[in-house]
Amino acid sequence: MFTRVCLVHYHEIGLKGKNRYVFENQLKDNLKFVLQDYPVSEVIRISGHLRVRVDEPSYLNEIADLIKQTPGVARVSLAWLTDRVVDEFNQAAALAMKSMEPVHSFKVHAKRSNTNFDISSMELNQLVGAYLCEKFPDKKVQMKNPDVEVVVMVNQGSGYIFAESYPGVGGLPVGSAGKVVSLLSSGIDSPVASYKMLKRGAVVVPIHFSGRPQTSDASEFLVKDIAEKLNKQTGGIGRLYIVPFGEYQREIALKVDPDLRIIMYRRLMFLVANNIAELEKAKALVTGESLGQVASQTLENIMAVDEMSELPVFRPLIGSDKLEIIEVAQKVGTFEISSQDAPDCCTLFMPRNPQTHANLKIVHEQWSTLPIEDYVKEIMDKLEYIQFDSPVYKVGKIK
Numbered sequence: 199m200f201t202r203v204c205l206v207h208y209h210e211i212g213l214k215g216k217n218r219y220v221f222e223n224q225l226k227d228n229l230k231f232v233l234q235d236y237p238v239s240e241v242i243r244i245s246g247h248l249r250v251r252v253d254e255p256s257y258l259n260e261i262a263d264l265i266k267q268t269p270g271v272a273r274v275s276l277a278w279l280t281d282r283v284v285d286e287f288n289q290a291a292a293l294a295m296k297s298m299e300p301v302h303s304f305k306v307h308a309k310r311s312n313t314n315f316d317i318s319s320m321e322l323n324q325l326v327g328a329y330l331c332e333k334f335p336d337k338k339v340q341m342k343n344p345d346v347e348v349v350v351m352v353n354q355g356s357g358y359i360f361a362e363s364y365p366g367v368g369g370l371p372v373g374s375a376g377k378v379v380s381l382l383s384s385g386i387d388s389p390v391a392s393y394k395m396l397k398r399g400a401v402v403v404p405i406h407f408s409g410r411p412q413t414s415d416a417s418e419f420l421v422k423d424i425a426e427k428l429n430k431q432t433g434g435i436g437r438l439y440i441v442p443f444g445e446y447q448r449e450i451a452l453k454v455d456p457d458l459r460i461i462m463y464r465r466l467m468f469l470v471a472n473n474i475a476e477l478e479k480a481k482a483l484v485t486g487e488s489l490g491q492v493a494s495q496t497l498e499n500i501m502a503v504d505e506m507s508e509l510p511v512f513r514p515l516i517g518s519d520k521l522e523i524i525e526v527a528q529k530v531g532t533f534e535i536s537s538q539d540a541p542d543c544c545t546l547f548m549p550r551n552p553q554t555h556a557n558l559k560i561v562h563e564q565w566s567t568l569p570i571e572d573y574v575k576e577i578m579d580k581l582e583y584i585q586f587d588s589p590v591y592k593v594g595k596i597k
């Protein structure tokens with residue numbers, strides 16, 4: 199019988215003019231990574247699409263699901279690969295129709311892409327349409343809103359026949375938009391923020407500040423699961439940094455006003471993140487803040503923390519409501535992990551009444567009493583990380 203393939207369509211790549219070739223190759227490599235444990239014998243470029251050859255048809259749907267989730271994929275179609283022979287188009291079209299039952303109405307949509315095939319699209323519509331009418335006398339041809347559209351695509355080498363087609367996540371292939379470091383907690387928000395950057399094509403290097411040794415390492419396991427989950431879908435996370443932060447929080451808690459503790463922790467986190475970004479040659483920081491969501495996420499507090507970063511700080515969720523964020527977390531699969539409870543540095547030495555409108559002058563005064571350079575140096579000397587398999591990550595300077 200015919201070989202089954204997934205045809206991968208993309209939008210934005212098409213807009214990128216000269217870069218198109220680079221983007222297509224990136225998406226191809228990323229798909230190979232995402233599908234590495236599946237019976238897929240090739241991922242190749244064919245006129246305007248990528249073609250994924252599925253060796254075991256029973257995996258077709260699972261493979262299509264993984265392709266759909268891959269950043270850069272606009273649409274995936276489950277096709278039959280045929281020779282350029284009308285009789286094969288007909289047979290595959292009948293299979294496509296059967297796979298969509300119950301069907302009452304259909305139409306055939308033939309497309310030819312830069313080919314010398316000598317039958318026109320119009321004629322193909324008629325030929326395949328006539329065959330299907332004869333084969334399925336109970337179904338009628340309907341041009342407007344048919345139950346099923348059977349696509350017959352002919353290019354230079356082959357025919358592709360499909361009726362089943364799904365939208366993908368869109369975005370850009372990971373690896374096509376540079377590298378960022380992302381402050382990743384085990385909460386619901388920051389995994390979604392990281393995901394959004396991955397979806398726009400960035401390689402994301404997460405940094406987790408653990409409450410260790412003052413807390414257990416439970417949050418580290420959750421964050422590792424989150425990073426793994428995001429990496430499986432995108433291939434865009436090469437390394438997760440873990441910073442044991444409990445000791446520094448304890449020191450800061452002893453030295454500054456209780457209401458300013460969180461701001462001070464965050465300022466130190468941003469400094470460390472900038473240092474790691476330098477090692478990683480990353481060009482921006484990412485956080486999961488959403489305006490006004492909690493006390494620390496007011497404009498004044500964001501300002502009091504932002505000034506510690508030389509790099510731009512991206513907050514992809516700044517205008518999102520919690521429910522919207524949860525919806526994405528559920529889709530991406532991080533929600534379940536984030537819903538588990540683990541003490542991390544967020545729960546450590548928290549004041550009862552955190553400052554909601556930090557006064558910069560007071561922040562600066564208290565900040566200047568802390569031996570910040572020593573903290574940063576110690577932290578950078580003790581950096582820990584977990585490495586992930588990734589088709590796009592290039593190793594940072596620390597080995």
Ligand code: ATP
Pocket residue numbers: 380381382383384385386387388389405406407408484485486487491492494495542543544
């Ligand atoms: P999240 O759901 O991402 O934990 P949150 O709603 O709990 O966010 P905050 O505690 O104010 O909000 O944290 C704001 C942002 O600071 C987080 O989205 C994350 O980017 C960063 N952050 C907070 N705690 C940590 C941590 N332990 N390690 C790394 N980044 C953190």
Ligand code: MG
Pocket residue numbers: 383384385386544
């Ligand atoms: Mg949190």
